[in-house]
Amino acid sequence: MKNSKELHSNCPIQYTLDMIGGKWKLVILWHLTNDKVMRYGEIKRSLTGITHKMLSQQLKELEANGLIHREEYPQVPPKVEYSLTELGKSLLPVLQSMSEWGEKSLL
Numbered sequence: 001m002k003n004s005k006e007l008h009s010n011c012p013i014q015y016t017l018d019m020i021g022g023k024w025k026l027v028i029l030w031h032l033t034n035d036k037v038m039r040y041g042e043i044k045r046s047l048t049g050i051t052h053k054m055l056s057q058q059l060k061e062l063e064a065n066g067l068i069h070r071e072e073y074p075q076v077p078p079k080v081e082y083s084l085t086e087l088g089k090s091l092l093p094v095l096q097s098m099s100e101w102g103e104k105s106l107l
Contacts, residue, residue, distance in 0.1 A: 039079065
């Protein structure tokens with residue numbers, strides 16, 4: 001079976017959408033910009049309307065795609081932190097452009 005890169009080698013836009021597509025992934029990545037490290041609860045509070053199940057799923061997919069890093073600390077209660085990987089940070093210019101476009105379009 002071909003991996004995602006092989007399946008979309010002729011369409012980089014489709015590959016990109018597979019990595020970051022969906023209602024929440026870009027917003028999660030945006031909240032993790034500026035070398036932020038956030039705990040699960042902080043991310044949840046920053047996203048109005050997301051369910052626990054959806055946030056967990058989106059975080060797992062972003063981690064599997066290599067865009068975020070999940071650090072789990074063995075303590076009680078458990079502590080888990082999320083941050084951008086270098087690959088995730090490479091999306092910052094795209095996210096910044098989208099933010100600027102959104103600000104202009106809201107006027």
